[in-house]
Amino acid sequence: KVDEDSIKKTVAENPVVVYSKTWCSYSSEVKSLFNKLGVSPLVFELDEMGPQGPQLQKVLERITGQHTVPNVFIDDKTTKEGIKVANTLAAVQFLTDADTLKLYRKGELEPLLSEAKAK
């Protein structure tokens, strides 16, 4: 079943989720960026899911306002929102800056951010 609830559930249960297309270089760049940082995102290849692919893309557009790939969700407990949507390759590059992600993985980012409430 492809609807908003199923996507929200997937995103809530996995720290990093990438909606991608196998032949798209921007999508590959995002996937390899995560791999380089030692993160194994949950990846959905929209072009390999049959009719569910375009359906999923429509629901993603409703949730994030974006119909393009890569469409990335990063669970960021550091912010109240819980789930941060990185809509573009550039945003992912920013969010997954090696230092930030390493700190986050080690649980050191959160204390830093709460100390610097100003963030």
Next chain:
Amino acid sequence: KVDEDSIKKTVAENPVVVYSKTWCSYSSEVKSLFNKLGVSPLVFELDEMGPQGPQLQKVLERITGQHTVPNVFIDDKTTKEGIKVANTLAAVQFLTDADTLKLYRKGELEPLLSEAKAK
């Protein structure tokens, strides 16, 4: 008619030719790079040509060994070959380095290159 001769003729008659797809970011990057450098390439959007698009892609694969987009031809009189094929975005970024292209447009690149026969 889409065959090797028609592509070779197009490429011979136009200094810069880009085979692209409208929704592909890599293709858009190549097109905007040329625009930034004041070059108006001849652009073929393979996804807007009906059945000729995939046919053209097959012939391009035969000529350049590459089935992907962007597929770029830059007429480079500075080399014996005449037509330089820049198969990737990175190659285009290298070839269209602002200085190189400006020199070329002003006719100053060729003398420089022939002086430096070593190139």
